[in-house]
Amino acid sequence: MTRLTVAALVIVLCTACRASPEQAVVPAVRAAIAQQDFAGGERVVSAYRAAHGVTPEMLEALSWLGRGALAAGQFTVARNYARQTYDLCIAELKTRPLDEEPHLPIALGAAIEVLARVMTEEGARTEAVGFLGREVEAHRGSSVEKRIQKNLHLLSLEGKPAPPIEVEDHLGPAPVGLELLKGKIVVLFFWAHWCADCKAQAPVLERVAARYRDQGLTVMAPTQRFGYVGGGRTAAADEETRYIEQIRQTSYPGLAGASVPLSAANHTRYGVSSTPTFVLVDREGIVRLYHPGRISEHDLEMHISRLLIQRAP
Numbered sequence: 001m002t003r004l005t006v007a008a009l010v011i012v013l014c015t016a017c018r019a020s021p022e023q024a025v026v027p028a029v030r031a032a033i034a035q036q037d038f039a040g041g042e043r044v045v046s047a048y049r050a051a052h053g054v055t056p057e058m059l060e061a062l063s064w065l066g067r068g069a070l071a072a073g074q075f076t077v078a079r080n081y082a083r084q085t086y087d088l089c090i091a092e093l094k095t096r097p098l099d100e101e102p103h104l105p106i107a108l109g110a111a112i113e114v115l116a117r118v119m120t121e122e123g124a125r126t127e128a129v130g131f132l133g134r135e136v137e138a139h140r141g142s143s144v145e146k147r148i149q150k151n152l153h154l155l156s157l158e159g160k161p162a163p164p165i166e167v168e169d170h171l172g173p174a175p176v177g178l179e180l181l182k183g184k185i186v187v188l189f190f191w192a193h194w195c196a197d198c199k200a201q202a203p204v205l206e207r208v209a210a211r212y213r214d215q216g217l218t219v220m221a222p223t224q225r226f227g228y229v230g231g232g233r234t235a236a237a238d239e240e241t242r243y244i245e246q247i248r249q250t251s252y253p254g255l256a257g258a259s260v261p262l263s264a265a266n267h268t269r270y271g272v273s274s275t276p277t278f279v280l281v282d283r284e285g286i287v288r289l290y291h292p293g294r295i296s297e298h299d300l301e302m303h304i305s306r307l308l309i310q311r312a313p
Contacts, residue, residue, distance in 0.1 A: 026103075029061040033068035038077065041065050054088055056103030062088070063110035075118045082114035098142050109144040109273075113151050120155060129156050149271030150292055157290045162186075162281045163270060165222060166263040171245050172221075175259030178285055181218055185307045187300075188279040189221045189258075190267060193229075193240075193247045195275040197294050204297045206254030208304060215308050216283075221255055224264040282307050 025048045032041035045061050052058065066081035089108040098105050112135050119128035132152040139145055165188070167175040178186065189205055191198035209219045229235040229243040241262070248260060266272075270279060272292075280289035280303050289303045 025057050025061045026064065029064050033064060036072065038065060038069060038072075038074075041068070054092065056092070056101055056107065059085055059088055059092070059107035060103040060110075063107040063114075066114040067110055070114050070117060075121050078114050079118045082111045082118070085111035086115060098139070098144070105143045108139075109147040112144070112148055116151050116155070125155060146268055146271050146273035149268065150273045150277075151271070153271045153290050154292070157279075157287050160287055161285055162188075162279065162287050165220065165261055166265050167259070167261045169262040171241075171248055171260040171262060173257060173259050175220060175261050178281065181281075182285055183283050184216045184218045185212075185283060185304060186281040187217065187219045187304070188270070188277075188281065189219060189255075190270060190272045190275055190277040190279070191221060191223050191252075192226065192275045193223065193244045194226070198276045199251045201276050201294055202252050202255065204295070204300065206252075208297060208301050209255070209258075211301070212304055212308060217304060217308070219255060219258040220261065221252070221258045222261045222263065222266045222270075224262060224267050280304065280307070283310070 028044045029041040048058050063085045066078050066085060069078035069081055085107055092104060116128040116132050132148055136148045136152060162178050165178055167177055209217060225237055225240045229240055274292045278291040278295055279287060282288050288307060
């Protein structure tokens, strides 16, 4: 594909989506990244910044350059983009709340993620864990906490005791705490009522659970309320709870016997910024797999079977 000039790229995107140049800066940069044209994407950001200054949209666009460079294995370039994004985001936080609008938290979360991953790729895993730990504390209670916690867990949770699961509020069979499930292999399947990937994973989990249930496998399916129901319509807690129960029954019939703890704290504690997220806990209560995103039936079964052949305590 012939590379578009920066100006033409912005014009095409603005015309296609009927957006202003301010609104089109992120898709313009992403289009440049898709062509591996990082210099072109950087020119888009620079031109936008010259015209509009540092804005949350500009910062999100800059963060995409970091993500793109990381995906391309250009770690030094990725670090430079991410550090610039991070520093500018921190400066913005001196004048505005992080969650005042959506672009700034996306930019900051991406910058933190890229910086940590570059550290890890360059052999500084301990430094990455320390950095993420500090960032979790710095942004506790914000929308980026889960994303940072997810990245911290990816580096450090496996081999550690599983964080506790709140079970007071639930759907389905009454759950028990993980401390009472010692001696069993536990799959934690974090899902959301709006998540298409979660529904696509349901048959996989159902088949694996049926195959190994008699060998001591237990499935727990934590979820949370998000403040809305189908179509994105805002809903009170009791209405959303009824909606979640409806989705549970219609989309996850094979998991009817799985307890469904209902708590935002569980998702935050486990860093569930993307669903589904799978966590596999061994008989001693130690995390042996932390896997955000979809997983194949073969891979899930492989991890479970390895634990099942170990001797029970």
